[in-house]
Amino acid sequence: MNDVISSWVMGVFVALLGLVGLVLASGARDGAVYGFGIGVFVFAVLFVFLLIKRGYDATDAARG
Numbered sequence: 001m002n003d004v005i006s007s008w009v010m011g012v013f014v015a016l017l018g019l020v021g022l023v024l025a026s027g028a029r030d031g032a033v034y035g036f037g038i039g040v041f042v043f044a045v046l047f048v049f050l051l052i053k054r055g056y057d058a059t060d061a062a063r064g
Contacts, residue, residue: 004055014051017040021041022037
């Protein structure tokens with residue numbers, strides 16, 4: 001149960017971080033800041049997908 005709650009908290013935090021990356025990229029005045037913002041967003045999306053995969057894997061393992 002504790003692992004599920006921590007995954008949700010991490011997922012929400014990283015999703016918000018991804019949104020901050022998009023806001024950062026949208027207001028960028030040079031390429032470096034734009035690239036960093038897009039990079040943060042891509043990292044956040046991949047990390048959330050990883051959390052979803054771990055959740056499904058744990059469910060499959062619990063079923064036997």
